[in-house]
Amino acid sequence: MVGNIEEDRDGLHQSPLGIPELLYVSVKMENPNLTLSRDLLPHVSGSCPSLDPSKALSMERESASVWELSFVVPPNHEALEFKFLLKPKYIDNPCFIEEGPSRVLIGGALQDGDRLALFRLDSDQVLEYRVFVEAKRASPFDLAASWRAYQENFRLSTVRGIPDVSINSEVQTGSENISSASLELDLEHYIVPSPPVSASSAPVYAANLTENPRSLGSGSASISSSTVDGSVSMINQPETVKLTEVNVPDPSKVYQSPGMVKSQSVGTISPLQKEDDLRGLLVDRGVGVPRLVKSSSSNAFTNLNLVTDTKNSIPAAAGAVAAAAIADQMLGPKEHRHLAIVMVSLPARGKTYTAAKLTRYLRWLGHNTKHFNVGKYRRLKHGSSQFADFFRADNPEGVEARNEVAKMAFEDMISWMQEGGQVGIFDATNSSKQRRNMLMKLAEGRCKIIFLETICNDVDIIERNIRFKIQQSPDYAEVSDFEAGLRDFKERVANYEKVYETVEEGSYIKMIDMASGHGGQIQVKNISGYLPGRIVCFLVNTHLTPRPILLTRHGESQYNVRGRIGGDSALSEAGELYKKKLAKFVEKRLKSERAACIWTSTLQRTILTAGPIVGFPKIQWRALDEINAGVCDGMTYEEIKKNMPEEYESRNKDKLRYRYPRGESYLDVIQRLEPVIIELERQRAPVVVISHQAVLRALYAYFTDRPLKEIADIEMPLHTIIEIQLGVTGVEEKRYKLMD
Ligand SMILES: O=P(O)(O)OC[C@H]1O[C@@](CO)(OP(=O)(O)O)[C@@H](O)[C@@H]1O
Incomplete structure (x- = not known):
């Protein structure tokens, strides 16, 4: 019934936060004789001030035969x-008082136990009720949270009644009409610089952003990236997230059922475990990162940041991702814990771009994923100016040199997997059976291979890809004559075509003419398991049709003004102005985009912000609701710091994984946003997403490939639109600030 309560010197029960707890008492009466008791309503009459039936409190019907009354008292009452x-239901008198002495309740317990309640209706008719009392300890915060939830159920939101999908064709009037919100005709006027670590504002050649060849002497922390103008910049790659939060169990208190799992089996090393040989019981508060249950000696949950065992690491992820990773680690052959997605295609079929996108998606979900591009190895080992002859199948030196760098890249990938890497994307043409056999031999007993073949028969798309390659690839950086470059690259493609063999062996996913987003097909063979399943789902929905995605927070809310988190408040005056400016902006920016769509959360601050936008369908997504702050919902950060210092501290230490009591963590938010990402990938028209700070941080991080560990702190200002342009060459970003 009650746990984790400490008694202080005055005998008062205290929560782990030192706040005296209250007793939540529920008194119940049950009478299965429904015929006799049907018209009689149970009441409770208290001794304070006197046992006066006219002041009796009515009990609530809990089920057909059970009645209940609950109240809160201090524990030392x-x-x-x-x-x-x-x-009686219909008349005031007579009322029947139970036989016997008054009942006495102390500390949530009835002094005379579960004595029946007997009512003498007349001389020979006695009605018997069974009596139960239940008492729970509750902190004032729990009570405040449930009181607020209760009240909010009764407070009508100003947007209730709006269907999940709506479209308004006329500008709303009335309260919307605060003042006219003008907007310059030229939207460029509102552009503000994007933060330095964000999607680029110019196309970047995807192969440049892949892993740095370590066997060729390059470090792995940062890589050099040549830009269009030939200059070199350093780009920090997302690092493996190494910290795992665990709570340490007390072995004497933890019941170990045969099915329970030792923490070691999922590769989590805890210094305390080592010291005490404590057995960890993996638990999950709802959804989330598996945790070890807490120590009995400490009433507060102990949050420790521990370095995971990199040889066997679990992903920094919540829910399904974590569950699947653990299952994969416990079941199935060891080599299947590491997955190599081996790309297969002719040059200029969008293979590197697909590989980069898949890497970004898997990293965002929390899988430790790296993209290894063999072309990068070739350029480092043999120089970037290799012309078409180098790629001829009847050029033994060329074949040998290309196989050598492929082996190097593959071995680097395996070494990285052995250090804890989970998914390696191996990006090369791999277009002959012989090459693929070589890779399968290298993988034996070390990782599972899935071939991912991209086939494109659309000559326009191929031509566009080839032209992009000449402009962007370091292979042609030294070639000043564009047409000469074009001729050489086409010859290279022809050399590959002569020996190309489509994949028929092993496990494979084949994408045939999927780039345009309409038509095409995907074929799969020998594909099973959680991760391959997610990969297929992602690839089915992804395409290369260029379109913008506009991300914006709602207009400033009344809670934002008061510094309160969560809640469902309406807009402030500034927020009201923003929603009008936003509507004008959307009207101008998307004026020729008839199929565009507006997505909001189900909270009124986003629905109100979308209100004045006309002519586009609006869709409410529950998944776009703000991070659930649980018992902290409605508090200010100052109040949390003061009243729940340990919670405040824990969040400060690890904001990504910290889950608000009865609420969510950022990792939980990422999990629930996965269908949103898949749908954004699938859409071919522009989408305006009006959502919230935490949710937009997670979405933005996906598009800009920001590492998980940075997500919770990404700057996400109010009254600013972030335009993400998805295109054939990758992701570009523009920001518009509509208000000063
Ligand atoms: O994770 P942190 O940095 O607390 O940011 C999330 C918070 O942002 C807020 C504002 O403080 O979002 P919103 O403006 O959508 O209401 C809170 O509701 C939410 O809890």
Whole structure:
């Protein structure tokens, strides 16, 4: 019934936060004889001030035969005396008072136990009720949270009644009409610089952003990236997230059922475990990162940041991702814990771009994923100016040199997997059976291979890809004559075509003419398991049709003004102005985009912000609701710091994984946003997403490939639109600030 309560010197029960707890008492009466008791309503009459039936409190019907009354008292309350009585439904008198002495309740327990309540209706008719009392300890915060939830259920939101999908064709009037919100005709006027670590504002050649060849002597922390103008910049690659939060169990208190799992089996090393040989029981508060249950000696949950065992690491992820990773680690052959997605295609079929996108998606979900591009190895080892002859199948030196760098890249990938890497994307043409056999031999007993073949028969798309390659690839950086470059690259493609063999062996996913987003097909063979399943789902929905995605927070809310988190408040005056400016902006920016769509959360601050936008369908997504702050919902950060210092501290230490009591963590938010990402990938028209700070941080991080560990701190200002342009060459970003 009650756990984790400490008694202080005055005998008062205290929560782990040192706040005296209250007793939540529920008194119940049950009478299965429904015929006799049908018209009699159970009441409770208390001794304070007197046992007066006219002041009796009615009990609530809990089920057909059970009645209930609940109330809150301090744990050290004085004895409460009371009696049950039955009042006839339709007349005031007579009322029947239970036989015997008054009942006495102290500390949530009835002094005379579960004595029946007997009512003498007349000389020979006695009605018997069974009596139960239940008492739970509750902190004032729990009570405040449930009181607020209760009240909010009764407070009508100004947007209730709006269907999940709506479209308004006329500008709303009335309260919307605060002042006219003008907007310059030229939207460029509102552009503000994007933060330095974000999607680029110019196309970047995807192969440049892949892993740095370590066997060729390059470090792995940062890589050099040549840009269009030939200059070199350093780009920090997302690092493996190494910290795992665990709570340490007390072995004496933890019941170990045969099916329970030792923490070691999922590769989590805890210094305390080592010291005490404590057995960890993996638990999950709802959804989330598996945790070890807490120590009995400490009433507060102990949050420790521990370095995971990189040889066997679990992903920094919540829910399904974590569950699947653990299952994969416990079941199945060891080599299947590491997955190599081996790309297969002719040059200029969008293979590197697909590989980069898949890497970004898997990283965002929390899988430790790296993209290894063999072309990068070739350029480092043999120089970037290799012309078409180098790629001829009847050029033994060329074949040998290309196989050598492929082996190097593959071995680098395996070494990285052995250090904890989970998914390696191996990006090369791999277009002959012989090459693929070589890779399968290298993978034996070390990782599972899935071939991912991209086939494109659309000559326009191929031509566009080839032209992009000449402009962007370091292979042609030194070639000043564009047409000469074009001729050489086409010859290279022809050399590959002569020996190309489509994949028929092993496990494979084949994408045939999927780039345009309409038509095409995907074929799969020998594909099973959680991760391959997610990969297929992602690839089915992804395409290369260029379109913008506009991300914006709602207009400033009344809670934002008061510094309160969560809630469902309406807009402030500034927020009201923003929603009008936003509507004008959307009207101008998307004026020729008839199929565009507006997505909001189900909270009124986003629905109100979308209100004045006309002519586009609006869709409410529950998944776009703000991070659930649980018992902290409605508090200010200052109040949390003061009243729940440990919670405040824990969040400060690890904001990504910290889950608000009865609420969510950022990892939980990422999990629930996965269908949103898949749908954004699938859409071919522009989408305006009006959502919230935490949710937009997670979405933005996906598009800009920001590492998980940075997500919770990404700057996400109010009244600013972030335009993400998805295109054939990758992701570009523009920001518009509509208000000063
Ligand atoms: O994770 P942190 O940095 O607390 O940011 C999330 C918070 O942002 C807020 C504002 O403080 O979002 P919103 O403006 O959508 O209401 C809170 O509701 C939410 O809890």
